[in-house]
Amino acid sequence: MSRPCSPNSSSGFSLVELLVTLTIIAWVGVAALAMATSGRGLFEIDQGRTRLTQNLRASMEYLVVELRQAGGRLGSDFPAIVVLDGTSGAPDTLIVRRNLEEIVLRVCQDILAGDTNVAVYMAQATTPPPGCAVDSDGDSDGWPDNLQAWKTFRNGQPVRAYIYNPASGEGEFFDYIGENESSYYIQADSITWQNNYPVTDEPRIYLLEEKRFQLSDGMLQLTLNDDSDTTVNVADALEGFQLIAHFQDNSQQNSMGFADIWSDLRTIEVRLDARIQVRGGNYIDRSWTSQIMPRGVLSK
Numbered sequence: 430m431s432r433p434c435s436p437n438s439s440s441g442f443s444l445v446e447l448l449v450t451l452t453i454i455a456w457v458g459v460a461a462l463a464m465a466t467s468g469r470g471l472f473e474i475d476q477g478r479t480r481l482t483q484n485l486r487a488s489m490e491y492l493v494v495e496l497r498q499a500g501g502r503l504g505s506d507f508p509a510i511v512v513l514d515g516t517s518g519a520p521d522t523l524i525v526r527r528n529l530e531e532i533v534l535r536v537c538q539d540i541l542a543g544d545t546n547v548a549v550y551m552a553q554a555t556t557p558p559p560g561c562a563v564d565s566d567g568d569s570d571g572w573p574d575n576l577q578a579w580k581t582f583r584n585g586q587p588v589r590a591y592i593y594n595p596a597s598g599e600g601e602f603f604d605y606i607g608e609n610e611s612s613y614y615i616q617a618d619s620i621t622w623q624n625n626y627p628v629t630d631e632p633r634i635y636l637l638e639e640k641r642f643q644l645s646d647g648m649l650q651l652t653l654n655d656d657s658d659t660t661v662n663v664a665d666a667l668e669g670f671q672l673i674a675h676f677q678d679n680s681q682q683n684s685m686g687f688a689d690i691w692s693d694l695r696t697i698e699v700r701l702d703a704r705i706q707v708r709g710g711n712y713i714d715r716s717w718t719s720q721i722m723p724r725g726v727l728s729k
Contacts, residue, residue, distance in 0.1 A: 477713045481703045484664040485717040500725030502528035505692040512672045514684040520644040520670040530636040532578045537561035540626040552613040572610045589654040591637035596630035598687030644670045669702030692729030696720040
């Protein structure tokens with residue numbers, strides 16, 4: 430038989446019990462949300478640290494390769510490594526160069542700033558200045574051997590060449606598009622020369638590869654052969670790029686130009702600083718410093 434219900438009994442929760450339960454649930458939810466938010470923050474911080482480390486490593490490895498190759502097929506009197514010191518702590522600029530062809534041509538006719546001539550004379554058949562005699566034709570193909578070597582390198586395509594005045598340290602790139610075996614010159618594309626290259630200064634022409642590294646808006650950028658159309662981003666989130674040239678006599682310099690003998694280097698010290706902002710407006714900072722020896726100094 431069923432038992433009669435007492436008018437004072439209750440089969441549900443009282444109001445107090447319900448409020449306590451809801452309070453406990455709310456606290457558990459808040460704690461879970463806090464744990465999730467904290468976990469997300471830690472994940473983002475870890476992601477930021479990983480990204481900075483990868484950027485620094487990739488940038489430094491690239492710079493190491495380029496600095497070690499700097500000076501290939503170049504004499505000690507050519508500025509194979511140039512360091513431009515940033516003013517007031519601003520990031521520095523690094524220029525590394527190597528020659529792509531063993532044969533270097535001599536300029537044997539005066540070129541003056543403002544000239545628009547496109548024939549760059551590399552030899553003269555009659556009464557040539559010192560060093561400007563026409564090269565031999567060892568394979569009897571009708572071409573001077575040095576001009577033939579450049580023609581072979583060009584292989585029917587325009588290439589960038591670099592004219593350099595060792596007396597002033599001035600130089601510039603131009604587009605080399607052809608050659609003439611009877612008048613002994615190479616042909617530049619339409620150009621207005623920016624500097625003076627008198628024969629008495631013994632200017633030279635190189636098939637040069639130049640890479641310029643500099644920071645711009647947090648990006649480490651690479652420009653090839655002074656051509657802005659070739660500028661690419663190597664890495665981002667970088668705030669500092671500092672260089673110190675260490676020489677074999679234990680001296681050091683924050684800048685390096687054409688008057689400095691690159692083969693006297695011991696190492697180039699490179700420091701990269703990186704920064705990234707994470708959740709809460711906090712920043713993560715990392716730095717990487719390396720000492721890099723250009724291999725070319727060992728053969729000079």
